[in-house]
Amino acid sequence: MTQSTYWNRIADKAKKEHRPFFSLAPMEAVTGSVFRRVVAKAAAPDVFYTEFTNALSITHPLAKEATKGRLYIDPKENPKPIVQLWGNKGENFTKAVKEVKKQGYEAIDLNMGCPDIAVIKNHSGSDLIRHFDTAKEVIEGARQTDLPVTVKTRLGYSEIEEFETWIPFLLKKQVPVLTVHVRTREEMSKVPAHYELIDQLVQMRDTYAPDTLLQINGDIADYQAGIKLASEHPGVDGIMIGRGIFTNPFAFEKEPKVHSSEELLGLLRYQLDLYDEFVAKGIPGHFAPLQRFFKVYVRGMKHAAEIRNDLMQTKTTDDARVVIERIENGEY
Numbered sequence: 001m002t003q004s005t006y007w008n009r010i011a012d013k014a015k016k017e018h019r020p021f022f023s024l025a026p027m028e029a030v031t032g033s034v035f036r037r038v039v040a041k042a043a044a045p046d047v048f049y050t051e052f053t054n055a056l057s058i059t060h061p062l063a064k065e066a067t068k069g070r071l072y073i074d075p076k077e078n079p080k081p082i083v084q085l086w087g088n089k090g091e092n093f094t095k096a097v098k099e100v101k102k103q104g105y106e107a108i109d110l111n112m113g114c115p116d117i118a119v120i121k122n123h124s125g126s127d128l129i130r131h132f133d134t135a136k137e138v139i140e141g142a143r144q145t146d147l148p149v150t151v152k153t154r155l156g157y158s159e160i161e162e163f164e165t166w167i168p169f170l171l172k173k174q175v176p177v178l179t180v181h182v183r184t185r186e187e188m189s190k191v192p193a194h195y196e197l198i199d200q201l202v203q204m205r206d207t208y209a210p211d212t213l214l215q216i217n218g219d220i221a222d223y224q225a226g227i228k229l230a231s232e233h234p235g236v237d238g239i240m241i242g243r244g245i246f247t248n249p250f251a252f253e254k255e256p257k258v259h260s261s262e263e264l265l266g267l268l269r270y271q272l273d274l275y276d277e278f279v280a281k282g283i284p285g286h287f288a289p290l291q292r293f294f295k296v297y298v299r300g301m302k303h304a305a306e307i308r309n310d311l312m313q314t315k316t317t318d319d320a321r322v323v324i325e326r327i328e329n330g331e332y
C-alpha cells in the first residue's frame with residue numbers, strides 16, 4: 001500500500017461522515033493489545049496506536065524478546081494498530097520498520113514528543129525538537145519500506161514559538177499525518193492545551209504540505225469535544241484522545257449514553273479475561289499495569305473509593321473477579 005492510500009482510506013471514510021477521524025493516543029503501559037480490544041468493544045475510534053517501542057530493541061538480540069508484548073497484535077483486532085517507534089538513529093529505524101512490517105504492521109508513527117527524562121537523555125522523543133538533523137535521519141531511516149511513516153510531536157521543547165520553525169520543518173518532509181500535542185515539552189500536561197494556535201497550524205499545513213493530514217491532540221475529553229474542536233478549526237483532519245479514556249471508557253461513542261454499573265463491570269471482566277488469554281499465550285505480561293484501569297470502571301459507583309482500594313490490593317485476575325462479585329452482591 002502506498003504512503004497515502006492507507007491514510008486516505010481512513011480520512012475519506014471520516015469525511016464521508018462529515019467528521020474528523022478519531023484516534024486513541026499511544027500510551028505506554030496502556031494501549032497494548034488487551035486495552036485496545038476493550039476500547040474497541042466499548043466504542044472504537046478509527047485508529048489505534050501501540051505503546052511506543054524502542055527502535056533498537058526491536059531487532060537487538062538481547063532486547064527483542066521484551067518487545068514481543070508491546071508489538072503483539074491479536075488476530076481479532078480490527079483495525080490493526082499503528083506501531084509507534086522511538087529512538088535516535090536512522091539505521092535502527094531501518095531495521096525496525098522491516099521487522100514490524102514482517103510482523104503485520106501496516107503503518108508507522110515516530111515519537112518526537114515524549115517528555116520523559118530517560119528518553120530525552122537518550123536524545124530521543126521531544127529532544128528531537130532541538131535536533132532537526134536527528135529528526136531528519138530518523139524519518140529517512142524509517143522510510144525504508146513502503147509503509148506510511150507519520151510523526152507525533154509537540155509545539156516545541158521549551159518555548160511555544162519553536163513551533164514556527166519545527167512544524168514547517170516536519171511538514172516539508174511531507175509526512176502523511178502530523179499529530180501535534182499542542183503543548184511544549186516543558187509544559188508537560190500542566191497547562192491547558194494551546195487551541196489558540198490550531199488555526200496557525202492549519203495554515204502552515206496548507207502552505208507547506210497540503211496533502212498532510214493534521215491531527216490535534218491534548219485535553220480532548222471525548223468524541224463530542226473532538227467534533228466541537230474540529231468544527232471550530234476548519235482544516236483539522238484528525239482528533240487524538242489519550243487520558244479521556246481513563247475518565248470514560250466509552251469516550252469514542254458517537255451518541256453519548258448513560259452506562260450502568262453492570263456494563264462497566266462487564267467491561268472490566270472482559271479486560272481481565274483478555275489479560276488471562278494474553279498471558280496464556282506465553283507473552284510477557286504484568287498484573288500491576290492492569291490495576292491502573294480499575295478506577296476507570298468503578299468511578300461514580302457508590303463506595304467507589306473503598307472498591308478501588310480493594311481492587312488495588314488484588315494480585316491476580318481471580319482476586320479482582322472476587323471483588324467484582326462482591327460489588328454485584330451488594331457487599332459494599
Ligand SMILES: Cc1cc2nc3c(=O)[nH]c(=O)nc-3n(C[C@H](O)[C@H](O)[C@H](O)COP(=O)(O)O)c2cc1C
Nearest residue numbers: 025026027028051052111181218219220241242243
Ligand atoms: C500513561 C501515558 C502514557 C503515554 N505514552 C505515550 C507514548 O508511548 N507515546 C506517545 O507518543 N505519547 C504518549 N503519551 C502522551 C499521549 O499520547 C498524549 O499525547 C497526551 O496524553 C496528551 O493527550 P490527552 O490530553 O488526550 O491525554 C502518554 C500519555 C500518558 C498519560
